[in-house]
Amino acid sequence: MCFNQYEVGQVCLVMFDNHIGIYDFEIYKEFQKQGFGNEFLKELLLTNNESDIGNIYIQTWNQNIIAKQLYSSNGFSVIGKYHYYMVTE
Known part of the structure; x- marks a missing residue:
């Protein structure tokens, strides 16, 4: 993600059917709290709103309070939770 000549963050958009999934959305630390x-x-x-895109999904860690506030202020709501598993020896 770029603003003027600066790379301010990164995001991975996954398109499936007419839906968009937003993953690994990050604004780099030095550019945070500037509205990017x-x-x-x-x-x-x-x-x-201007196209035939269906739903837009976004994921974040439950502990990422700032991201959750940003998403909810833009109309996103929690629809589910993932569970992660790890193989241990």
Whole structure:
């Protein structure tokens, strides 16, 4: 994700059917709290409203309170939770 000449973050968008999945959405530390994450989401949602895109899904860690606040302020709501498993020896 770029703003002017700066790379301010990264995101992985996965398109399936007419839905979008947002994964690994990150604004780099030195650019946080400047509205870049909010602006990205607003532009994506605007694109959604102007096209035939279906649902937009986003994932984050439950402990990432700041991300959860950003997502809920842009209209996202929790629809499910993932469980992660690890093989131990």
